[in-house]
Amino acid sequence: MDQQKSTSYPKEKISILLLENISDAAVAEFTTAGYQVRKLSGALSEEDLINEIKEVHLLGIRSKTQVTRKVLESARKLQAVGCFCIGINQVDLKAATGHGVAVFNAPYSNTRSVAELVIGLSIILIRRIVDKNAAAHNGTWLKEATGSFEIRGKTLGIVGYGNIGSQVSVLAEGLGMNVIYYDVETKLPLGNAVQVRSLKELFGQSDIISLHVPSNKSTENMINKEILADAKPGAIFINYARGEVVDLEALKNALVDGQLSGAAIDVFPVEPEKNGAAFSSPLQKLSNVILTPHIGGSTEEAQHNIGLDVSSKLLNYLEKGASFGSHTVPALSVPPIENTHRILHIHENVPGVLSAINTALSSNKINILGQYLKTNDQIGYVVLDVDTRLSQEALALLKEVPHTIKTRLLY
CATH class of the missing domain: 3.40.50.720 (NAD(P)-binding Rossmann-like Domain)
Structure with a gap:
């Protein structure tokens, strides 16, 4: 067509x-x-x-x-x-x-890109590569095994078992890690991962903790002084999710005090708007912290x-x-109908709008060959297929229907 x-x-x-x-x-x-x-x-x-x-x-x-x-x-x-x-x-x-x-x-x-980087950072931090790299650049040969570990056999705690968290889980198990996770909803685990009932339980058991939660009112500063105090001594903390989720001053204190042995942070409560702009964080100049400029999905x-x-x-x-x-x-997806013109109508979700649409068209002898409606709390979305000869007239009539927000002749 x-x-x-x-x-x-x-x-x-x-x-x-x-x-x-x-x-x-x-x-x-x-x-x-x-x-x-x-x-x-x-x-x-x-x-x-x-x-x-x-x-x-x-x-x-x-x-x-x-x-x-x-x-x-x-x-x-x-x-x-x-x-x-x-x-x-x-x-x-x-x-x-x-x-x-x-x-x-x-x-x-970009789930795979984030998941791969989280695993890579886990290895870098648990092997203390950051310190050894800095020492080598400063002319010091720091060849030692003290404080360096394999991730095999370690416990990874994932906060938020969604698209990225679950993929991190699969990669971690492939490397021999034990995986536990916390989510506000009951989630079916992949592999041998085990869901725990609280953040306190997850922080207390995990050698490495990785955040994968959205930014909203319920997650704002969810990682705070009290939660960090529950962390297993020497744990590693990774946030490649959202900056507003973590109290950075509390995280800094946990790192300085030795409660945590390292951290990798990619997202911040306030971020520069463009490359080259000034950036400031309480975590700067901490040798056991990797800071990256919101590049988790940047491959x-x-x-x-x-x-x-x-x-x-x-x-x-x-x-x-x-x-x-x-x-x-509202979600609608409908196939085209032969020999029609399609009109899209978005309106306030109040009673009587669909009736008004049908009345306006039928009273002007405009035949509707297909009609689909979906609503949410605020608006309704109607897709109408009408006679091609009368589509412009139909469009004009629909624009005048009370509570109309937007009307468009698609084809």
């Missing part, structure tokens, strides 16, 4: 803006589909983004750009935001939902896969109305 390969307006008029040096794999997906893409290497401030986004239809970001309520209020044409990363906390999801803007991410594409393979994943979701939404994977617009 050639007519259904086109959107409701020429592709050259669709504005796609990608920030933060998103992978060229994403650019290639959009250009192959016939769109023009503008790509910027860095993040934008709220003020700059407000100025840039007024004519943008699709926005791609990573973790630094903040899509706030003010930004969304200025985004008159914005259909969707693609977060080319795991997290979505950089987008005001409530505001995006209220404005009918779909928000997509890539929850799985070429991960960025390539993320580029393909998110761009595919954005294109499916733009061209087909498919919203599976969206955190804001």
Whole structure:
């Protein structure tokens, strides 16, 4: 159906803006589909983004750009935001939902990159490679076995047994480690991993502790002075999840006091917005700490896969109305129907809107050949397939339906 390969307006008029040096794999997906893409290497401030986004239809970001309520209020044409990363906390999801803007991410594409690095860091820290490397660079030959251990037979404690945590679990068992994990939900273990009932239990048993939890109100500073005091003496602590989860002053004290023997930290409560910017952390200048600049998922393979994943979701939404994977617009994915035009209607989730849609169309003798509805707490999403001869008239009528947020003729 050639007519259904086109959107409701020429592709050259669709504005796609990608920030933060998103992978060229994403650019290639959009250009192959016939769109023009503008790509910027860095993040934008709220003020700059407000100025840039007024004519943008699709926005791609990573973790630094903040899509706030003010930004969304200025985004008159914005259909969707693609977060080319795991997290979505950089987008005001409530505001995006209220404005009918779909928000997509890539929850799985960089899991392997993070998992491999966590295992590598575990080996580096338990072997005290950081100290030996520094000594060699300073001209000192520090060949000794004291305080250096194999990870085989050691216990790895994973906090958060999701996509990344479970993959770390599999890799760790392959190296002969014992794995325990804590999660707020009951999770089926992979391999021989064992779920424990509390953070206290996990910290008390683990030789190495690795965090894999999201950033939200329930996890803010969940790793604090009290929890760290429960750690097995000499344990190693790794956070490649979210910066807000750990009280860094408390972590510093645990390292200085010897409660922990080492740490690797990749994420911080406040991070610079661009490469080369000044960075400060309480953990700087501690010889048993590895600090990295939020690179857990920063491999070429991960960025390539993320580029393909998110761009595919954005294109499916733009061209087909498919919203599976969206955190804001209710999930719908329906096949095209021959000899119809498709209209997308997003509205406030209040009683009577679907009835009003049907009444408006039927009273004007517009036949609905297909109709699909899905709602969430805030909004409803309707996909309608109508007679091609009357689609423009149908679009005009749907825009006037009370509680309408956004209406779009797809093809």
